[in-house]
Amino acid sequence: MTDNVIALLPHNIEAEQAVLGGLMLNTDEDRCQTVLSILKPDTFHLRGHRAIYLALRGLIKTHQPTDLITVSHALESKGELDLIGGFGYLAQLCQVPSVASMVNYARIVRDKAVQRYTLEKLYSCIELVNANNGQDIESKLSSVQQMITAVTDHARTGRKGGLRPASDVIGDWVDDIDRRFSDPDGAAGFTLGIEDLDRLMAPKQTLRGALVVVGARPKMGKTSTYNKIATHFALNHRVPTLVFSLEMTDRAIIERMVAQEAKVNSEIFYVGAKNDSDMARAMAKAGELAESNLMIDSTPGVTLAHIEAECRKVKRQRGDIGLVAVDYLTLMKPEAAERRDIAYGDITTGLKNLAKELNCVVLLLTQLNRKLEERADKRPHPSDSKDSGQIEQDCDVWIGLYRDAIYNKNSDPTLMEMILRLNREGASGTAYSKMVDGSIRDITHEEGERLAQTGQERTNRYSKKSLSEEF
Structure with missing residues (x-):
């Protein structure tokens, strides 16, 4: 896809900002865990927002505060504070319209991510069908079906194929362990x-x-x-x-x-x-x-x-x-x-x-x-x-x-x-x-x-x- 096409992909920057600000100000544990279950780092459209979310998620999972000071320190220790726009941008995020609505904001962010992923796969399907690569049409259609299945699976679970950071995989693995011990009958x-x-x-x-x-x-x-x-x-x-x-x-x-x-x-x-x-x-x-x-x-x-x-x-x-x-x-x-x-x-x-x-x-x-x-x-x-x-x-x-x-x-x-x-x-x-x-x-x-x-x-x-x- 061209840069112009990527720039036009669905996104909602205000919803992303509201989620991040809500997590920094949030005091409700259940609400926080719901947001973490809905969103993954690559659900965010902006690279800086992904970095902030990773920092927030790391603090939450290690039971540390997520206020403005601790988040900025976590980003600075990784050399990413300037990347996201500095301390001033973090302070701006804290001006969230409603912390109580951050789960709804998270769903908006996820829906936009699903739309982006769907369009990416559809463009790939078009390129595959049009390619003169020696594949017969049955093989191409099988690959198209596989990509469409990946889209529906992503919409349901938030997971994508391809390379994934070890932090994401470990996060999923820890969640699996939690489910095993909370539900012994479905543990194995x-x-x-x-x-x-x-x-x-x-x-x-x-x-x-x-x-x-x-x-x-x-x-x-x-x-x-x-x-x-x-x-x-x-x-x-x-x-x-x-x-x-x-x-x-x-x-x-x-x-x-x-x-x-x-x-x-x-x-x-x-x-x-x-x-x-x-x-x-x-x-x-x-x-x-x-x-x-x-x-x-x-x-x-x-x-x-x-x-x-x-x-x-x-x-x-x-x-x-x-x-x-x-x-x-x-x-x-x-x-x-x-x-x-x-x-x-x-x-x-x-x-x-x-x-x-x-x-x-x-x-x-x-x-x-x-x-x-x-x-x-x-x-x-x-x-x-x-x-x-x-x-x-x-x-x-x-x-x-x-x-x-x-x-x-x-x-x-x-x-x-x-x-x-x-x-x-x-x-x-x-x-x-x-x-x-x-x-x-x-x-x-x-x-x-x-x-x-x-x-x-x-x-x-x-x-x-x-x-x-x-x-």
Whole structure:
């Protein structure tokens, strides 16, 4: 943008002055904290006003006075007093019309900043669309959508992308810590809704911005795990939950989700229930899901660009997304690339970037190579991922599903091991659950270990018996 355009960008100098003067004269702590929550240093249009606000904020956070003398001393110690117009300009700011109205003045300043940021992004969109840089129109439109999403996010949170001063980041981090201790239930990240797995991932749980990959061979319970996590986000965390299923229809997904939450066999929806309470419980759960923030897209063979566009639209409309769930990687339509692993690697990297951009959790299911079945121990590892070696680098959490009964008939047919191989924010290890009628059921860690040990002992006895019969 030209200097003339920048000079014409929306601003209200009088409102900025009134906020700064109000903070210097203010004696109401609640009013002061409200202003600090509304404004960031770069919300101010004038560079000098940003410097004054930084000085005021530093004094407030260290519980020091914010009168004319202390503010001028703070600025002078940084060599910024002359930059802002000297002691005289600070004295002029103290002639504020009404200290009691400074929250209203702060909202005016913020609104002007949002307008400026919006215009800056719109100019960038125009430049991007007109640029002859070799990008195809789909890529340009994806970038435009990303910038528009950044505008709406800025309007809601006041945060911008790009480089940020460490002081701003630390300020946000300290605010997060305050929220954690004031709200212990919301102190950590998201639980996944599987008790033994949540125990293993405590205390941080799954943080926003994380890519969670669940990998398994067929019949291990990937879709059931996926449904369990998605319904937990929608019904317990009560956040917008976006489900992209490339394998099942939307009605089939809902049917399995309802059956799982109601703890009934999905066959009752075809042959009827033996007792009325099962069907009543299922319909009640269906009603809860209908009123939740769950959204389902069962478009086959979708691209990464499709998922990004749909997610950004919801982010703009609702202001927040908790979970984006994709079932599963190799059913997505990749962009052209030299090799399949490169193409699918681009998708996993894109989904990780989407998690960070939208500040949500992305859950991705992936098939594993059949070569793992040639090993004596068939429990999966991230390196077993099919068609993509990039997954291990991109994901924050990697969970492999394993049911020993698929390979050993003497093992408990319901026992599922959830093997947390990679967890960048916490411990790794094995959690246990059960698969009953195609649904996940919680069990204690001790019960899971007992069932696993019993199955191993039965397998060993069967092997010894077979050997003795041979000889």
